[in-house]
Amino acid sequence: MVVQTPNGFNLDDSGKRIVVDPVTRIEGHMRCEVNVDDEGIIRNAVSTGTMWRGLEVILKGRDPRDAWAFTERICGVCTGTHALTSVRAVEDALGITIPDNANSIRNMMQLNLQIHDHVVHFYHLHALDWVNPVNALRADPKATSELQQTVSPSHPLSSPGYFRDVQNRLKQFVESGQLGLFKNGYWDNPAYKLPPEADLMATTHYLEALDLQKEIVKVHTIFGGKNPHPNWLVGGVPCPINVHSTGAVGAINMERLNLVSSIIDKCIEFNKNVYLPDVIAIGGFYKNWLYGGGLSSQACLAYGDIPENPNDFSPEQLYLPRGAIVNGDLSTVHDVDVRDPEQIQEFVDHSWYEYAEKGKGLHPWDGETEAKFELGPNLKGTRTNIKEIDEGAKYSWIKAPRWKGHAMEVGPLARYIVGYANGHEDISDQVNGLLRTMDLPVDALFSTLGRTAARALESEYCGRLQKYFFDKLVTNIKNGDESTANVAKWDPSTWPKEAKGVGMTEAPRGALGHWVKIDSGRIENYQCVVPTTWNGSPRDSQGNIGAFEASLMNTKMERPEEPVEILRTLHSFDPCLACSTHVMSPDGDELTTVKIR
Amino acid sequence: MADIETFYDVMRSQGITRRSFMKYCSLTASALGLGPAFVPQIAHAMETKPRTPVIWVHGLECTCCSESFIRSAHPLAKDVVLSMISLDYDDTLMAAAGHAAEAAFEETIQKYDGQYILAVEGNPPLNEDGMFCISGGKPFVEKLKHAAKGAKCIISWGACASYGCVQAAKPNPTQATPVHKVITDKPIIKVPGCPPIAEVMTGVITYMLTFDRMPELDRQGRPAMFYGQRIHDKCYRRPHFDAGQFVEEWDDDGARKGYCLYKMGCKGPTTYNACSTVRWNEGVSFPIQSGHGCIGCSEDGFWDQGTFYDRVTDLTQFGVEANADQIGLAAAGAVGTGVAAHAAITALKAAQSKAQKTPTEPTNEEA
Numbered sequence: 001m002v003v004q005t006p007n008g009f010n011l012d013d014s015g016k017r018i019v020v021d022p023v024t025r026i027e028g029h030m031r032c033e034v035n036v037d038d039e040g041i042i043r044n045a046v047s048t049g050t051m052w053r054g055l056e057v058i059l060k061g062r063d064p065r066d067a068w069a070f071t072e073r074i075c076g077v078c079t080g081t082h083a084l085t086s087v088r089a090v091e092d093a094l095g096i097t098i099p100d101n102a103n104s105i106r107n108m109m110q111l112n113l114q115i116h117d118h119v120v121h122f123y124h125l126h127a128l129d130w131v132n133p134v135n136a137l138r139a140d141p142k143a144t145s146e147l148q149q150t151v152s153p154s155h156p157l158s159s160p161g162y163f164r165d166v167q168n169r170l171k172q173f174v175e176s177g178q179l180g181l182f183k184n185g186y187w188d189n190p191a192y193k194l195p196p197e198a199d200l201m202a203t204t205h206y207l208e209a210l211d212l213q214k215e216i217v218k219v220h221t222i223f224g225g226k227n228p229h230p231n232w233l234v235g236g237v238p239c240p241i242n243v244h245s246t247g248a249v250g251a252i253n254m255e256r257l258n259l260v261s262s263i264i265d266k267c268i269e270f271n272k273n274v275y276l277p278d279v280i281a282i283g284g285f286y287k288n289w290l291y292g293g294g295l296s297s298q299a300c301l302a303y304g305d306i307p308e309n310p311n312d313f314s315p316e317q318l319y320l321p322r323g324a325i326v327n328g329d330l331s332t333v334h335d336v337d338v339r340d341p342e343q344i345q346e347f348v349d350h351s352w353y354e355y356a357e358k359g360k361g362l363h364p365w366d367g368e369t370e371a372k373f374e375l376g377p378n379l380k381g382t383r384t385n386i387k388e389i390d391e392g393a394k395y396s397w398i399k400a401p402r403w404k405g406h407a408m409e410v411g412p413l414a415r416y417i418v419g420y421a422n423g424h425e426d427i428s429d430q431v432n433g434l435l436r437t438m439d440l441p442v443d444a445l446f447s448t449l450g451r452t453a454a455r456a457l458e459s460e461y462c463g464r465l466q467k468y469f470f471d472k473l474v475t476n477i478k479n480g481d482e483s484t485a486n487v488a489k490w491d492p493s494t495w496p497k498e499a500k501g502v503g504m505t506e507a508p509r510g511a512l513g514h515w516v517k518i519d520s521g522r523i524e525n526y527q528c529v530v531p532t533t534w535n536g537s538p539r540d541s542q543g544n545i546g547a548f549e550a551s552l553m554n555t556k557m558e559r560p561e562e563p564v565e566i567l568r569t570l571h572s573f574d575p576c577l578a579c580s581t582h583v584m585s586p587d588g589d590e591l592t593t594v595k596i597r
Numbered sequence: 598m599a600d601i602e603t604f605y606d607v608m609r610s611q612g613i614t615r616r617s618f619m620k621y622c623s624l625t626a627s628a629l630g631l632g633p634a635f636v637p638q639i640a641h642a643m644e645t646k647p648r649t650p651v652i653w654v655h656g657l658e659c660t661c662c663s664e665s666f667i668r669s670a671h672p673l674a675k676d677v678v679l680s681m682i683s684l685d686y687d688d689t690l691m692a693a694a695g696h697a698a699e700a701a702f703e704e705t706i707q708k709y710d711g712q713y714i715l716a717v718e719g720n721p722p723l724n725e726d727g728m729f730c731i732s733g734g735k736p737f738v739e740k741l742k743h744a745a746k747g748a749k750c751i752i753s754w755g756a757c758a759s760y761g762c763v764q765a766a767k768p769n770p771t772q773a774t775p776v777h778k779v780i781t782d783k784p785i786i787k788v789p790g791c792p793p794i795a796e797v798m799t800g801v802i803t804y805m806l807t808f809d810r811m812p813e814l815d816r817q818g819r820p821a822m823f824y825g826q827r828i829h830d831k832c833y834r835r836p837h838f839d840a841g842q843f844v845e846e847w848d849d850d851g852a853r854k855g856y857c858l859y860k861m862g863c864k865g866p867t868t869y870n871a872c873s874t875v876r877w878n879e880g881v882s883f884p885i886q887s888g889h890g891c892i893g894c895s896e897d898g899f900w901d902q903g904t905f906y907d908r909v910t911d912l913t914q915f916g917v918e919a920n921a922d923q924i925g926l927a928a929a930g931a932v933g934t935g936v937a938a939h940a941a942i943t944a945l946k947a948a949q950s951k952a953q954k955t956p957t958e959p960t961n962e963e964a
Contacts, residue, residue, distance in 0.1 A: 020695035050731035054770035063904040073763040076661020185692035225884030226877040228661040238889035242853040250855020386734035485848035
C-alpha cells in the first residue's frame with residue numbers, strides 16, 4: 001500500500017524488507033529497515049535508535065556547575081560540545097557574562113572540535129562507503145603520485161615511493177588473510193566507482209588522518225587538560241593566562257600559545273592540502289550519484305554558533321548562521337526562537353515514551369516523559385529478538401522533534417543551506433567555488449554528496465575562524481587583559497531561588513540545545529534536544545518522516561542484500577545515537593510533567 | 598594457534614625493517630617504564646608470539662574510550678590495528694554492517710575460541726529486559742555474554758565497563774551494570790577513567806602481547822603499573838600543597854602562578870591514575886596542569902561523591918582536617934606530615950563513601 005506523508009514522500013512497504021542492525025561506523029547503536037521494489041529502489045525507510053541512557057534524569061538534583069561534566073559524557077565523539085552548551089545554559093539562567101578571553105578560548109575549542117570531528121568522520125567513519133581499500137592494491141603508485149600532485153600540488157607526501165610503501169603494507173595486510181576492520185566489507189560491489197589510484201590515495205589519507213587527528217585535539221588538551229572530555233567552567237574557562245610572570249608553567253603562557261598556533265596551522269594545511277581536495281576528487285567520480293537529499297531541499301534548521309562577543313547570541317553576531325527554511329523556499333530564512341513554546345516541540349507517537357495527552361507535541365521546557373517499550377502488532381520476532389520492526393507503532397528510543405510542525409534536517413549541510421540562503425559571505429563564496437570547480441548546479445547540494453561536501457567546506461571555514469580567535473586572544477592579552485573567569489556568581493548563595501536558561505551550539509552534527517531549570521541551587525529539570533534527535537527522528541503524529549528516513553527514499557541499491565548505499569547516506573549525517581536518545585524516568589512515575597515557565 | 602601469524606612476521610611482511618622493529622621494541626620498553634635490558638626480551642616476545650584476535654563490543658557508552666584509543670602516540674593506533682592485534686570486530690570502525698558484521702563476529706568467536714581478547718566499551722543495561730541497548734535486534738547483554746564465553750580474557754575499557762559510569766549514576770534508570778557483575782567466570786582487567794589515557798590503553802595491550810600474561814592487578818582489578826598511585830602523589834603542583842599555597846578562586850593570582858587546586862575541589866588526593874605522570878595526548882597536559890581540579894573520573898562512583906568543587910577533606914563531621922589551610926600549614930611546618938595527611942585522606946574516603954550511602958546529600962535524594 002502506498003501512503004503519502006504530509007512532507008511529501010510516498011511510502012510503500014510492499015517490497016522486500018532489508019534489515020541493517022547494527023549500523024556500524026557510527027557513534028552508538030542504530031537499526032535501519034527499508035523496503036525495496038523489484039528494481040532495488042528503496043520505497044520505505046525506518047530508522048530506529050536502539051539505546052537509551054537517561055542522563056537528564058540523572059542530572060536532577062545536582063549542582064548546575066557540575067552539569068557540563070555529566071552532559072559532556074553524552075558523547076565522546078563530539079566531546080566538549082555538550083559541555084559548552086551546558087555552561088551556556090547555566091550562564092543564561094544565572095545572568096553570567098564570561099570574559100572576552102574565555103569567549104575566544106571556548107570558540108577555538110568548539111571550532112577545533114568541528115575540524116577534528118569532520119576529519120575523523122570523513123576518513124574513519126565515512127570514507128569506506130566511497131573508497132575501496134582492496135581495489136587500491138591494483139593501483140600504479142606512479143600514477144597515484146601524479147593524481148596526488150594534480151589534485152593537491154602543495155601536499156608534501158606525494159612521491160611514487162611513498163604510495164608504493166603504503167600499498168605494500170596494505171598488500172601484506174590483505175594477503176595475511178586477517179582483514180581485521182576490512183573483514184566482510186562489500187569490496188566487489190559495483191557501487192564503488194573509484195579507479196585504483198584514487199582508492200590508494202584515499203586509503204593513504206585514511207592513515208595520514210589517523211595520525212593527524214591526535215594532533216588536532218591538543219588544543220583541547222592545552223585549554224581543557226585532556227581529550228576526549230576536556231574540562232570546562234561555568235563563568236569562563238578553567239585555564240588561567242600568565243604570559244609575563246613567575247609561575248606561568250601552570251597557565252597559558254607563550255609556549256602554550258605557540259603550540260596552539262602550530263596546531264591551528266596544521267589544521268589549515270590539512271584542510272587545504274588533503275581533506276578538501278579528496279572530497280572534490282572522490283566526489284568527481286560520484287557526480288552522477290546524487291541520491292540522499294531527503295529533507296535538505298525543503299526543511300533545514302540551524303541555531304547558529306561562534307559568537308563574536310561573550311554570551312551574545314543575536315544572529316548577526318554569530319559566525320555560523322542561524323535560521324530555518326521550510327517548504328523548500330530558500331528565499332525566506334525564518335528566525336528561530338528556542339524559548340518560544342510554539343516553535344520546538346517533541347512528539348512521541350512512534351517513540352518508546354508516552355505523553356498524558358496522545359498526539360501532542362511538547363516544548364522542552366514542558367517536557368513530559370514516560371518510558372513505554374512496546375512493539376506493534378505487525379512485529380516479526382519477539383520482544384527481545386526483533387526480526388522486523390512495526391513502524392506503524394512505537395519503534396525508536398529517539399523522540400521526534402519538530403520546528404513549527406516540520407521535520408527538519410540539521411548539520412553541516414543545513415547550516416550551509418541556511419547560510420547560502422541568507423547570503424552569508426564566506427559560506428556563499430565557498431559553495432559557489434565548489435560548485436564551479438565540480439561543474440554542478442546548486443541543486444546538487446541536496447544530496448548525500450552535498451552533505452559530505454558541506455562538512456569539508458565547514459572544516460576549512462572553521463580552520464580560518466580558529467586562527468581569527470587565536471589572534472583575537474593574543475591581541476587582547478597584548479592590551480593587558482588576562483582575565484579568563486567571571487567568579488561573581490560562582491557561589492550558589494548569590495543565585496536567585498529559581499532560574500531557567502537555554503544554551504545553544506552548533507555541534508558537528510547540527511543544532512544542539514540544552515534547557516535547564518534551577519531551584520534552590522540545584523537542577524530541577526534538564527532537557528537536551530540534540531542533532532541526531534532531529535535527523536534520526538521517527539515519524540510524528542501527522543506521519544511526517546524524519547531526515548534519515550527521507551534521505552533513503554527512492555535510492556537505487558546495486559545489490560539490495562549489501563547495504564552500501566544505505567550506509568553511505570546514513571553516514572553522511574554522521575549519526576550519533578548516544579546523543580540522540582532522550583529523557584525518561586525508570587518507572588514512568590517521575591518527571592511526568594515538568595513545567596519550567 | 599598455528600594458523601595465526603606472529604607479531605614480528607606481520608611487521609616484517611608489512612615492510613617494516615628489523616631496525617625499525619627494534620626501535621619499536623625500545624619505545625615500548627620505555628613506554629612501560631622498563632629499562633633497556635628489557636628490549637631483547639620484548640623483541641623475542643614479539644618474534645615468537647602470535648597476533649591476538651580482538652573483539653571490541655560497545656554497550657551503553659559515549660565512545661570516548663575508542664576516541665581516546667585512536668589518540669595513542671606510542672604505539673600509534675594505526676600500528677596497533679594494522680600490525681599488533683587483529684581487530685576482527687568493532688562496530689565503531691569496521692567496514693561491514695548488519696548481517697555481514699554479525700557474521701564477522703560469529704566467525705571470530707568460532708575460529709579463535711579461547712584465544713581472543715574481548716574488549717568491552719560501555720556496559721549492559723538490565724532493566725526493560727536489556728532492551729535499553731539493542732544490537733542485532735537483541736539485548737546487548739546477550740551479545741556480551743556470548744562473546745565472553747570463548748574469550749581468553751576481558752578488558753573493561755573505561756569507567757562504564759569497569760564501574761558503570763555516568764548512566765549508572767543515581768538513580769541509574771536503566772540499571773546499567775559493570776561487566777564484572779555480568780561476567781563472573783573470566784579474568785577481567787579494568788582500565789578505568791572517563792576515558793582512560795590513550796597510552797595506558799595501548800600500554801595494557803602491549804604488555805599482554807609482550808609478556809604473554811595479565812598485568813599485575815590491584816584489589817579492584819586495575820593494572821598496578823598505571824593505577825598504583827594517586828594523581829596527587831606525583832602531581833607537579835604537590836610542592837604548593839605542601840607549602841600551603843592554594844588557588845582560592847578561579848583565575849586568581851594563585852591560579853596564574855600554578856598553585857595547588859585542592860581547595861577548588863581537586864580529587865587528585867583520592868584518585869588512582871597515571872594523569873600526572875603519563876599525562877594526556879602525548880604528554881601535552883593533564884587536567885590540573887590546565888587549571889581545573891581532577892574530577893576523579895577513574896574512581897568507582899565518582900559521579901555520586903557530591904559536587905566536583907567541594908574539597909575532598911572538607912568533612913568536618915569526622916573531626917579531621919577541618920580545612921586545607923591547616924593541612925598546608927602543618928605540612929609546611931614538619932616534613933612528613935604531608936604523608937600522614939594522605940593516609941588520613943585515604944581512610945576518610947572510605948568513610949566518606951560509606952557515609953554517603955545514607956541519603957544526606959541533596960543530589961542523592963532519588964536514590
